[in-house]
Amino acid sequence: MEVAAALFEQHGFAGVTMAEVARRARISKTTLYARYPDKPTLFRAICSYACRVPAYRFAAVATEGREPDDVLADFAVAIAEATADPAADRFLRLVIFEAPRFPELAEQILLESRDVAAPLVVWLEGLAREGRLASHDPALLARQFGALVTGGHDGLLQCSEQETGKRIASAVALLRPLFRHEKDRHG
Numbered sequence: 001m002e003v004a005a006a007l008f009e010q011h012g013f014a015g016v017t018m019a020e021v022a023r024r025a026r027i028s029k030t031t032l033y034a035r036y037p038d039k040p041t042l043f044r045a046i047c048s049y050a051c052r053v054p055a056y057r058f059a060a061v062a063t064e065g066r067e068p069d070d071v072l073a074d075f076a077v078a079i080a081e082a083t084a085d086p087a088a089d090r091f092l093r094l095v096i097f098e099a100p101r102f103p104e105l106a107e108q109i110l111l112e113s114r115d116v117a118a119p120l121v122v123w124l125e126g127l128a129r130e131g132r133l134a135s136h137d138p139a140l141l142a143r144q145f146g147a148l149v150t151g152g153h154d155g156l157l158q159c160s161e162q163e164t165g166k167r168i169a170s171a172v173a174l175l176r177p178l179f180r181h182e183k184d185r186h187g
Contacts, residue, residue, distance in 0.1 A: 005046045009090050013043055013098050043098075044105050048112060050091035054082030058119045068127065068179040069172060072145070075120050076168040079149040082116075084164070117142055127179065134178045141178075145171055 003025040007016045018039055022029040036042035057078040063071050083089060099106035124138035148171035
């Protein structure tokens with residue numbers, strides 16, 4: 001997969017052959033085809049893997065007993081680190097570019113990226129149930145928060161650490177008014 005990933009990154013989907021992948025990986029074409037019956041299957045597997053690479057970052061964010069601003073800041077850092085991952089970033093761009101050819105892959109990656117962000121959604125849902133989040137759709141709010149942190153097209157074109165820090169601070173600040181802090185609920 002590493003060899004195929006490098007080739008897809010360098011040449012795009014159309015510029016890669018299964019024969020070249022097998023040759024560069026120093027395996028037989030039979031071995032490659034036994035695992036991946038065709039190039040689209042190999043491409044899907046690589047994109048799916050790249051999408052799931054950042055999952056551990058989201059799962060590691062501690063949420064219990066913490067103020068929303070602090071948790072949001074940690075989720076923002078997890079999002080920024082995930083999108084800064086070179087493999088994930090390259091394949092996201094490749095999937096976007098290849099979406100017209102593989103609309104089902106674009107949909108699959110979209111769903112998998114939402115699975116990766118599930119810890120953020122679950123946390124927001126918990127806050128909503130506790131009355132600590134103004135009435136908003138937690139899943140939509142999580143996606144919008146992610147877009148604020150990554151910067152959308154701007155983030156794809158300009159991804160310096162300074163800009164990332166500014167986007168994180170702005171994303172947390174924009175969501176801050178939606179939360180009712182523990183001290184506000186009791187007094």
